Amino acid sequence: MKKVKVIKIDVDKCNGCRSCEVICSAFHAAPKYSSTNPERSRIRVLFDPLKDTYVPVIAGEYTEAECNGRDIYTINGKEYDECAFCRASCPSRQLFKDPDSDLPLKCDMCEEEPPLPEPLCVQWCLSDALTYEEREEEGEEEDKPGEMEIGLEALVKKYGLKTVKDTLDRVSKS
Ligand code: SF4
Numbered sequence: 001m002k003k004v005k006v007i008k009i010d011v012d013k014c015n016g017c018r019s020c021e022v023i024c025s026a027f028h029a030a031p032k033y034s035s036t037n038p039e040r041s042r043i044r045v046l047f048d049p050l051k052d053t054y055v056p057v058i059a060g061e062y063t064e065a066e067c068n069g070r071d072i073y074t075i076n077g078k079e080y081d082e083c084a085f086c087r088a089s090c091p092s093r094q095l096f097k098d099p100d101s102d103l104p105l106k107c108d109m110c111e112e113e114p115p116l117p118e119p120l121c122v123q124w125c126l127s128d129a130l131t132y133e134e135r136e137e138e139g140e141e142e143d144k145p146g147e148m149e150i151g152l153e154a155l156v157k158k159y160g161l162k163t164v165k166d167t168l169d170r171v172s173k174s
């Protein structure tokens with residue numbers, strides 16, 4: 001059996017306070033909690049003033065190329081832009097990329113030792129727009145790539161393995 005961690009998002013309860021963005025970026029700052037910057041957050045609250053809706057979106061997988069197919073959502077009779085609620089870190093937009101390094105950002109469920117009782121964005125969401133659930137499913141636990149692995153993979157795809165290796169060699173000697 002494997003443990004599946006789920007954050008449920010209730011858009012109707014989100015008031016746009018952005019506490020989730022603040023705590024997520026603080027948790028992932030280096031050193032931890034030393035700064036806040038929503039652009040480094042793995043959760044972003046998208047707001048469309050004309051449609052008066054806040055939608056929290058949690059960063060998902062990195063994708064190397066723009067996808068060819070696009071989704072257009074209509075909610076309560078209001079049509080939203082293509083890509084509006086996509087979770088991917090993707091070349092076609094700046095969402096879910098570190099503002100300094102341009103490396104992709106992905107939610108890691110605030111994993112650390114000892115484990116937190118709940119992810120921090122859930123703890124900081126006082127409106128209960130975010131709630132946490134764990135359940136057991138059939139199957140083996142997967143080895144999930146860590147932040148370092150995701151970042152290195154993105155660098156290798158962008159610059160090639162040799163350049164990344166040469167740079168690491170140079171940095172380790174300096
Ligand atoms: S903390 Fe909760 S209510 Fe506030 S913006 Fe985030 S999801 Fe919405």
Ligand code: SF4
Pocket residue numbers: 023024027041042043058059106107108109110119120121122
């Ligand atoms: S679970 Fe943690 S890493 Fe994921 S969006 Fe929430 S605060 Fe950020």
